[in-house]
Amino acid sequence: MDTRLDTRPDTRLDYMDHASYLAFRALGHHPTLHYTWVYDRAVDLDALRRLSDRLHQGRFARVVEAAPGWGGRPRWVRPDAPVPIEVEPAMRPRSQIEQWSVEVSRRPIDPGAGPPWRFGVLRLDDGGSAVAIVVSHTVTDGVGVLLGLREAVEGLDLDLAYPRRGERGRSRLAHWREVIGSLPEKVRALRAVVRQMRAERSLPHRASTAALPAAAPAAEFSAPDPPVRDGAARVVTFVSEASWDACAERLGGTSNVLASALAARLGHHLGRVQQNGTVNLTIPVSVREGDEDLRGNALSSVVVTLDPAEVTHDLRPARAAMKAALSARDANQLPLLAALPLVPFVPVWLLRRLERFALGADVNAVGCSNLGRVTGPVERIDGRPCQYAWGQFNEPGRPTAELARMGGQGFLGVTFSGGRVVINAVAFRPGGDNSDEALLAMVHDVIAEFGLGPPLPW
Template sequence: MRTPYKDEARESNAGAVPKVSNVLDVLDQRVFDLGRAIGVTSLLQSVWVYDRPVDLDGLRQFHDHLQRGRLSRGIEQSPLPFGRHRWVASEGPSDIEFVAPARPREEFDSWLDEQVNTPLDCEHGPGWHLAVLPFTDGGTGVSLVVSHCLIDGVGLCEALADAALGRDVQIGWPAAGSRGRWKALWQDTWQTVRDIPVMGRGVVAAIRLARRSGSGAGAAGAPGSPTTSVTAPAPVAASVAGSGESMAVPMATVLVDADEWDARAQALGGTSNSLLVGLAARLAKRGGRVGPDGCVVVGMPVNERADGDTRANARSSVAVRVDPELATADLREIRAAVKQALIRHGEVPDEEYAVNAIIPLLPKRLLGATSRASSPNGVGSSNLGVVNPAAGRPDGTDADYFAIKVLPHLGLTEAMLNRFGGTQSFLSGRANGRVFISAHSYLPGRVNTNDRLRQDLLSALNDFSLTGAPL
């Protein structure tokens, strides 16, 4: 697995501010450039629910530490059209939004959807937004929406825990524009020269992936093939054109008792992770999102974040083929497949990651066209594992409910979603004695609503004899 740059380091308040490279990792560059090219934004949303009023002073301290932690940065584009972008100090942190008047708790989901549409800009700021909604019954809901360009799920959990514990991650990012144009041109040109060897390897990897895809190996979930390589039924995807208007993709989040979840995984011969993969496959089957052999290819991010890692997205990915019919009766096959995929991932160079090195060389128009042409329908299953308990204490005390929601790419149109064959992805983690499961899903030619997805998700859990409760 790829390791962070050697000069990246992390120190607490007690240490000196470390010197780190502020050049974006190639995956972070890809996430940013691809979003700009096709006009979409990927987000994460942390959600806390208190059955009582929140401690506002504690929440303000939490907000202040977020501003001084891992989220205290933005992206400065290179003056070169093919240059690597850089991390700089954030220019525009947002204030806490205190919503008034109070709303019924039944309107919480709708309010969370409103928060998702808060304008964010990881280049000029703000790249994240914290908001508080009082309930008419005396409880409180809290939302933090953050751009995926700034951080991934694992990094977000660490950022939340650091802020709740009052730990500031001192990096000392340079101010935006501090290099000056000529110095920036020289530095970025030299960086490109240094990147030539990895770019060469990226070209070779791209050719191999293209040949594998053309031969059909990618659709079979071969090593190195896209992890989101599941296509929806072709007749449905082809028959629905769709509008060019941006649309909201349905989302749902449910909570399952952690002991019940573990007991069921053990009874089926699996693990928490293999149970989540099986659940993703069952939900996919309900929408007809299966291959000719009746199987589903489930893509799983692999966390590669290490101590001192300053990447926003420190991950790679693997894919496994799952029979959703067998998943509810026996998880041993899925468990073995996941284990083998991870072993192979550690032994074989990650060609998809290598391809990221050539992204800066592609014109933005070509980058967008390539994405639209090669982004098949995908099923994702991301497991954050056990979340640091401090992440569930934004006001300094334990929230009654906590979850991190996976959010679809904002800016996607119906036409794009139909062309991709739709989308489905899970994000799960364990906190406060519960397993939260957040999903988004869109299936072409079908009724797509939050309520429909929630019912499908609860029904898929029932297939495993599990009971879930909406957040």
């Protein structure tokens, strides 16, 4: 049976992926998607090696080759070297799985120079095992990670055939032909942006309701700080899926709404609230158009405002707010989509300046993401089911000083696996206790507020 799909791609990066790559070049760090599997047995290393070989033929196996000149579109090419499986030489206790997994996520990942992902294996001292796979968010998003893993486990050949770096040499003449040919699209984008700016200028001025940090004094422009270990706390904890479902039903919500409610309560505890006490949540929304969609970041997002005081006893208002935000998403995203064709004309130095400016415009939003259910092939990456698994969003290398300048950070995500709801949280509070222990206690307080029962053990 022929399992090859006709998906030979246009190797140019989508504008959203191009923007992600430019941000990495400007700032020296970028987000990653991070999945961890836990076992009560030894994993089959031979099966994982076969999985690794297939990943090298799939949608993870690409890096960015820059355009030969200003204004051009970068292209996807094959990585220069294979990504090895990194088997830890020493065993660790089960209680250190999350610590080890974060260590794997902090190893260098580069969507341009490579490697585009990391693959780690840990033996546990109780006879169990853990596996971690961390992928550059420029290369793919959360839905793309699950698709890529499923395709690799099932042995599905996408026949991507990305060229090697420099294989499709582009002359300066060809480059400028491409740039000049794209000018009508760029002019339309610029006109749309100008129209949007004029429309916004005509609206009555409204002061932000956010409790903004004091602006930092202006500083001379300099290159971004070299990547260092960031100061954000990261924790993972578990509740039973049965108690989760019962809570959502009892409060008149859904699983997605309950996840957003927990994020709102976490934002309340972190102090990431508006002046009226509400919490703004930023929630990603996939716009991937089927399995053949090879964009790295097929994503949109919505901002939902919730009242953290009411979500612990009634989810119906939160459910209505999420429905309204999703209904308005297309209209709210139009300005961003209209501007994307201008991305190739944005120089890296300007992105650095814009980032520094944006750090003074924080609105205390809390990120929230449902990272899906780990089931089917993704549950069986070595041929047999794992105990449970979960996904995480990380941005290793973001300097602590940058986190402080942006007024802190808050994120809560959930994954469903093995009868558990895996709750992961990331937070940084300027001047606060940013230990993992303090954040874990805070998340456990949030769980208790919803009557979700005691956290499950590892």
